[in-house]
Amino acid sequence: MTKLAARIAAAQTSIFKVVFPNTTNHYKTLFGGEALKMMDEVAFIAATRFSRKTMVTVSSSKVDFTMPIPADTIIEVQGAITRVGRTSVDVQVNIYKEEMYEEGRVLAVQGLFTMVAVDENKEPVPVIDV
Amino acid sequence: MTKLAARIAAAQTSIFKVVFPNTTNHYKTLFGGEALKMMDEVAFIAATRFSRKTMVTVSSSKVDFTMPIPADTIIEVQGAITRVGRTSVDVQVNIYKEEMYEEGRVLAVQGLFTMVAVDENKEPVPVIDV
Amino acid sequence: MTKLAARIAAAQTSIFKVVFPNTTNHYKTLFGGEALKMMDEVAFIAATRFSRKTMVTVSSSKVDFTMPIPADTIIEVQGAITRVGRTSVDVQVNIYKEEMYEEGRVLAVQGLFTMVAVDENKEPVPVIDV
Amino acid sequence: MTKLAARIAAAQTSIFKVVFPNTTNHYKTLFGGEALKMMDEVAFIAATRFSRKTMVTVSSSKVDFTMPIPADTIIEVQGAITRVGRTSVDVQVNIYKEEMYEEGRVLAVQGLFTMVAVDENKEPVPVIDV
Amino acid sequence: MTKLAARIAAAQTSIFKVVFPNTTNHYKTLFGGEALKMMDEVAFIAATRFSRKTMVTVSSSKVDFTMPIPADTIIEVQGAITRVGRTSVDVQVNIYKEEMYEEGRVLAVQGLFTMVAVDENKEPVPVIDV
Amino acid sequence: MTKLAARIAAAQTSIFKVVFPNTTNHYKTLFGGEALKMMDEVAFIAATRFSRKTMVTVSSSKVDFTMPIPADTIIEVQGAITRVGRTSVDVQVNIYKEEMYEEGRVLAVQGLFTMVAVDENKEPVPVIDV
Numbered sequence A, B, C, D, E, F: 001m002t003k004l005a006a007r008i009a010a011a012q013t014s015i016f017k018v019v020f021p022n023t024t025n026h027y028k029t030l031f032g033g034e035a036l037k038m039m040d041e042v043a044f045i046a047a048t049r050f051s052r053k054t055m056v057t058v059s060s061s062k063v064d065f066t067m068p069i070p071a072d073t074i075i076e077v078q079g080a081i082t083r084v085g086r087t088s089v090d091v092q093v094n095i096y097k098e099e100m101y102e103e104g105r106v107l108a109v110q111g112l113f114t115m116v117a118v119d120e121n122k123e124p125v126p127v128i129d130v
Helices: A003-010 A032-051 B003-010 B032-051 C003-010 C032-051 D003-010 D032-051 E003-010 E032-051 F003-010 F032-051
Strands: A013-018 A054-060 A073-084 A088-099 A105-118 B013-018 B054-060 B073-084 B088-099 B105-118 C013-018 C054-060 C073-084 C088-099 C105-118 D013-018 D054-060 D073-084 D088-099 D105-118 E013-018 E055-060 E073-084 E088-099 E105-117 F013-018 F055-060 F073-084 F088-099 F105-117
Touching (some): A032 A073, A032 A105, A032 F013, B003 B032, B032 B054, B032 B088, B032 B105, B032 C013, B032 C073, B073 C032, C003 C073, C013 C032, C032 C054, C032 C105, C032 D054, C073 C105, D013 E032, D032 D088, D073 D105, E003 E032, E013 E032, E032 E055, E032 E073, E032 E088, E032 F032, E032 F055, F003 F032, F003 F073, F013 F032, F032 F055, F032 F088
Antiparallel strands (some): A054 A105, A073 A088, B013 C013, B073 B088, B088 B105, C054 C105, C073 C088, C088 C105, D073 D088, D088 D105, E055 E105, E073 E088, F013 F073, F055 F105, F073 F088
């Protein structure tokens, strides 16, 4: 494994969460906005752990919520670096859902977040020091 | 104004918010995820007020955060229906930012949220009863 | 419209919110305290947008909760400047409630918040620079 | 002590809280709305502990915030029954503030909350069973 | 009463709280973690009010949750200093639970939190100035 | 790997989190109570994912906070099943901390949470169906 691949592997970030009724809509599924917030949080942590620089989100991709995430399920929000640019990285974020009281999991939501490294003057800086 | 146009006008939805330091990152700007969450919330309320049906988010468009939203600014998150389909609507969501202690505002973030009307069996239903 | 009237109009502030079961009491209506908190927040934003100074609440008026606000309704909390003094303003705050799945809205709660402009030494200063 | 006086004494309710910077405004004092929310919460608990019925807030009195409550102080929000009517009670709520790192406390905010006992049909019922 | 005993008595700290369904698990009882968080908060406030120094938690004792705390009960989390060392204090924290709509209370959870006084360099300092 | 070992491996649960200043005390370190709450949450999810039964916390072990967790660090809270009894499991929970802008991580806090499987009548049931 190259040094970069090792660094990408070490930056993988995961947040497990129980979907409680109080974060769901009237239809008893997780709000899209709650999912987007958690995806951005995981992207931020993964990008920071990869670069060890101050990272800010510059864009989120189109996100499809084709499969509802009902209350009383467990989700895992996983982030992994999929592109390393000069001053930015892409983080692929997947949400897996598991029934609380049954085996198995499915991939429920996917998105791509682009994060840029910035200095104190808000100017882009290299993601990795060379 | 047609009846539909009146209904669209009446559904316009707005949330003002102070960006406090505790919702900002290390760089003292609003997290992308917080902005996405508020945008989805406004889209949900606007779509519900338009249709008076149970609405769920099916997709969020690509969102660019080209302009940072620093702590101690006031934002207005505005949602307006821009397309009415048979079982879904599009809600354009704009975030305007204002300095707390200066005049003027700028359009800082834009996104499009597609919301679908569903019945109790999670099947799409017409957005407007005919 | 005079310059002051225009400034008052521009300062009008609105927050839409879904009343979820998790902000309601055992009786499934919004807590009075949640309503008071949102009313003060709207008053603070309206007063700040009017004066562009640091504003603090000096008093809230008697507030009557004669009409309950049940879970699964949408509310709009609206604030508007109704008096401009030398160092303070009054903000009238109204809460309108709408059924999520029916047309129509009613005025449910009203209150008056007095906000004063202060400098760094916590001394009152003119609300508007002359 | 009469039975009623004993019941009033037993219903006294207290919440201590550290005022953290994230609940304060730009001026570093507790938002009026946060204080009002805590006062209503204490009134609700005191009234419930007195009556053991479902209680709802029907009004809050005029509340003056003459003394600011800065970040990094400790507050105690105290509620006590001061009037027992047929279907309602008044709860006097006082907020005391203490410096974290100095002795002494002062009474900073006072308010009166009127709470009514209701049945499942939202009709007022006697506060105390006779 | 000695001066120390008076100081211990004055530092007693109490937080009443309604256990709402949104802080309970699928089984409708308060999460152990929510109870632990409130116990630490009460211990922190009691220790700070006793010493008027910056206090940090150094350990929590074994805590048994033998009795579940269901939704729609009222709890009181009480903290009292039980040992005063040179640079640390022990705070005994008890959680009492009351039915909302019945008389009586029971001791439901107990724990001991050890808090140490620290200076700006994170070095232990005497709890009480001599 | 035995079937039980595989099931234990599959139940491993992880939550990454940025320690923001608003969850830290005056001393700018994470509150003990916040750490305990996250540890219980991870234990609950790990135990649920192992057993697929309703789990409740019956005890938390003594927890030492010998190393402070300052603001602006990233933590990973990891839970793993370490004992499988008839009606209960033990979950070992470790908190690792990483500087945001430096490489490396250290084990900062450890605890053991015992979780029991219960049925609808709150009676213990076997953790694994045989």
